[in-house]
Structure formats: structure tokens, C-alpha cells
Amino acid sequence: MSGRISIVPELSKKGHGSGYRTITGGLTTNIHAICDALGNPVKLALTPGQDADISQAEPTLENIDPNAFLADRAYDADRLIDRLTERGMTVVIPPKRNRTTQRETDFALYRERNLIERFFNKLKQFRAIATRYDKLKSTFLAAVQFASIIILLN
Numbered sequence: 098m099s100g101r102i103s104i105v106p107e108l109s110k111k112g113h114g115s116g117y118r119t120i121t122g123g124l125t126t127n128i129h130a131i132c133d134a135l136g137n138p139v140k141l142a143l144t145p146g147q148d149a150d151i152s153q154a155e156p157t158l159e160n161i162d163p164n165a166f167l168a169d170r171a172y173d174a175d176r177l178i179d180r181l182t183e184r185g186m187t188v189v190i191p192p193k194r195n196r197t198t199q200r201e202t203d204f205a206l207y208r209e210r211n212l213i214e215r216f217f218n219k220l221k222q223f224r225a226i227a228t229r230y231d232k233l234k235s236t237f238l239a240a241v242q243f244a245s246i247i248i249l250l251n
Contacts, residue, residue: 129153136212138245167210219248
């Protein structure tokens with residue numbers, strides 16, 4: 098559901114609208130994506146790299162009514178799973194290993210999550226995306242959206 102991208106550019110003097118923060122080891126940005134059953138991007142969002150992946154799960158699903166939600170262990174939280182189940186979605190998230198009560202996971206359906214990983218691999222083929230060439234969050238998001246359109250059209 099999200100991919101981490103390390104970036105090199107420095108922050109502007111004002112630091113407004115950059116979409117990333119300085120952390121030990123450099124600057125990073127997370128790209129959160131919702132893809133359909135064919136691996137085509139439906140919705141994209143950006144967050145600073147140190148923000149938890151789960152923080153964008155519900156905001157990116159607003160105004161979208163998918164049948165299933167497939168995600169990795171980073172999204173394993175009872176609160177999220179309950180909300181998505183209430184919306185009528187089939188939730189397929191493997192439980193974290195340190196969970197006290199392990200729940201069943203449909204690993205046959207979970208295999209379809211490779212579509213989102215393949216989307217991120219295609220996205221990172223664009224140099225400007227892989228290196229976070231754009232400094233501002235708005236221009237980087239526009240570049241990600243443009244690259245997504247190219248991926249969608251191919």
C-alpha cells in the first residue's frame with residue numbers, strides 16, 4: 098500500500114510545503130497508493146517517511162468503495178480492520194507476529210497484493226520519482242500522478 102523513497106534534495110529556507118522532514122539517515126517520503134484489481138492506480142497520497150503507513154489507510158479510502166482491502170502487516174490494527182469490515186470490505190492483512198490472538202488470513206487472496214508492489218516497481222522506473230527530484234510536495238505529487246497516468250496508459 099505504500100513505498101518508501103529516499104531523497105537527496107535539501108529543504109528550502111522556508112521549508113513550506115516540502116512534504117518531508119529531516120531524519121537521521123536522510124530525507125524520505127512515503128507514497129500511499131490504492132490500486133484496482135488490475136494493478137491500475139486509483140488514488141495516491143504522500144506523507145513524510147517517518148509517519149506510520151496506517152495513518153493514511155482511511156483517508157486514502159475515502160470516496161472509494163472497494164470489495165477487498167489487501168495490505169501488509171504494517172496495517173494490522175483491530176481499529177482499522179473493524180472499520181473496513183463495517184464498510185463491507187473483505188480485509189486481508191496478515192497478522193503481526195507479536196499479536197496475542199492470531200487471526201485467519203486468506204493467503205490465496207493475499208497473493209494478489211503483488212499488483213501494488215509491481216505498480217511501485219514501475220513507478221520507481223521514473224528517475225524523478227525514485228530520487229524525489231522535486232522539492233515541493235505538490236510538484237512531487239504531480240510527478241507521481243503523471244507517472245501513474247503513463248503507467249495506466251501502457
